[in-house]
Amino acid sequence: MKDKKDIIICRCQDISLEEIESAIDAGVTDPEELKRFLHVGMGPCQGRTCGRLVSRLIAKKIGKSASEVRQTQQRPPLTTIPIREFLGGGDE
Amino acid sequence: MNKTYDVIIIGGGIIGTATGYYLAKGGMKVLLLEKNFLTAGSTGRCITGIRQQFSTPTSIQTAMESVRFFSQMKEEFGMDVEWKNSGYLFLAHSEDLVEMFKKNIEIQKSFGLDVEFIQADECKKIVPLLDTDGLVGGAYCPSDGQANPFLTVRGYVEGIRRYGGDIKIKAKVTAIDVNNGRVESVRTAAGNTYTAPMIVNTAGPWAREIGRLASVDLPVEPDRHEALITEGVTYAGIPMLVDYRPDGGYFVQRVSGQFIGCFTPEAKVPGKSTDSTLEFLVEMSRRMCRLVPALKNVAVLRQWAGSYSMTPDGSPIVGETDVKGFYCSVGMCGHGFMLGPALGKYLAQYMTEGVWPIDMDEFAFGRRFGEMESMR
Numbered sequence: 001m002k003d004k005k006d007i008i009i010c011r012c013q014d015i016s017l018e019e020i021e022s023a024i025d026a027g028v029t030d031p032e033e034l035k036r037f038l039h040v041g042m043g044p045c046q047g048r049t050c051g052r053l054v055s056r057l058i059a060k061k062i063g064k065s066a067s068e069v070r071q072t073q074q075r076p077p078l079t080t081i082p083i084r085e086f087l088g089g090g091d092e
Numbered sequence: 093m094n095k096t097y098d099v100i101i102i103g104g105g106i107i108g109t110a111t112g113y114y115l116a117k118g119g120m121k122v123l124l125l126e127k128n129f130l131t132a133g134s135t136g137r138c139i140t141g142i143r144q145q146f147s148t149p150t151s152i153q154t155a156m157e158s159v160r161f162f163s164q165m166k167e168e169f170g171m172d173v174e175w176k177n178s179g180y181l182f183l184a185h186s187e188d189l190v191e192m193f194k195k196n197i198e199i200q201k202s203f204g205l206d207v208e209f210i211q212a213d214e215c216k217k218i219v220p221l222l223d224t225d226g227l228v229g230g231a232y233c234p235s236d237g238q239a240n241p242f243l244t245v246r247g248y249v250e251g252i253r254r255y256g257g258d259i260k261i262k263a264k265v266t267a268i269d270v271n272n273g274r275v276e277s278v279r280t281a282a283g284n285t286y287t288a289p290m291i292v293n294t295a296g297p298w299a300r301e302i303g304r305l306a307s308v309d310l311p312v313e314p315d316r317h318e319a320l321i322t323e324g325v326t327y328a329g330i331p332m333l334v335d336y337r338p339d340g341g342y343f344v345q346r347v348s349g350q351f352i353g354c355f356t357p358e359a360k361v362p363g364k365s366t367d368s369t370l371e372f373l374v375e376m377s378r379r380m381c382r383l384v385p386a387l388k389n390v391a392v393l394r395q396w397a398g399s400y401s402m403t404p405d406g407s408p409i410v411g412e413t414d415v416k417g418f419y420c421s422v423g424m425c426g427h428g429f430m431l432g433p434a435l436g437k438y439l440a441q442y443m444t445e446g447v448w449p450i451d452m453d454e455f456a457f458g459r460r461f462g463e464m465e466s467m468r
Binding site: 032036037042046075076080081082083084087088 | 129136388
């Protein structure tokens, strides 16, 4: 078994399994709160890679099923978009 | 369950946690109740800016004291809250604004603030990427800055626990018991009763509802402000740029390299909605690129929204209400994060010693609402 420090759950923000588990142990069991506590899921993928993993980790730790733990609210845009795309004005 | 404390604080944002921290540090037995999770209200939705450029003595002094606290948090908390004095540059595109900024600078300087009016070419030196088209000059304060609201609250929360206080999340206050004009206890949705001779309302956008539980009317009306953040790019030290034109806005480069920004909507959106709109995304993109055209190549990561809890004159309401033992620190008008540390300290001192460290009449409960804070 790999060291939990070396297992990265949130690849954008480089957050390990160990960091997430110790935050949950410290009482941060709401995915919305965990997001703000560790910045997990706040990088370029916006939690699309790690969101479900995080919810499952929380569920396992607090003895609930994954469906009982909410996912964080999805915020627009759905994917990163360069600002120039919003400037309009047609082709240069 | 029924438990007794010295002070009960309602609301787990910057105001509640800072107030609780200074009370607990002073030896009070503190309970903080948060109905959702810590930073869930306005604090966790702010755009991280901390400025001292206000137009009235109380706001200026409070903000200057907050900056002193932010700069000492690393030592105070034993953790980094990402404080950086990256500055604020208020931009003037008209002579009227130049005059207003200069008038305010005079007041700010009388309190020792390191603020100057600079010409457009000097603005360009500070922000080489700035488009100075139509710009006359700006009010620049290099000691203004930014910090991470989540880490700041975490620092205060860990401190409250260290000094023996209790923090309960998912604890919604449903009743405040008042007897003979004095607060006695609060009750929560879970059926618990907590007793204390002092109760503090730091409920941000929910301040009015909490006040009503004790039959105290607080003229605080939340309205929605949207925000966005970009991906991180090389940190170029771009200060908070505040564009005062009717279609202006404000944004800063975070120490993470990300740009974070917001504008005040022309038509108010009253209420506590945190929904995002495409209109904001498009409009904010245009406004940011008008000032810093190079931003067109940076990608937007996320947009969100939070509440500005407005009072009739644009200044907070801080102090004891007309119910004995019922205090409030509410109506931050979008400045809660930056004013919070000092307001927490001031209110804690007032509650324990009965005196304010500075003249707080401008923020008093029950004041007559006069002229609007001009650097809001």
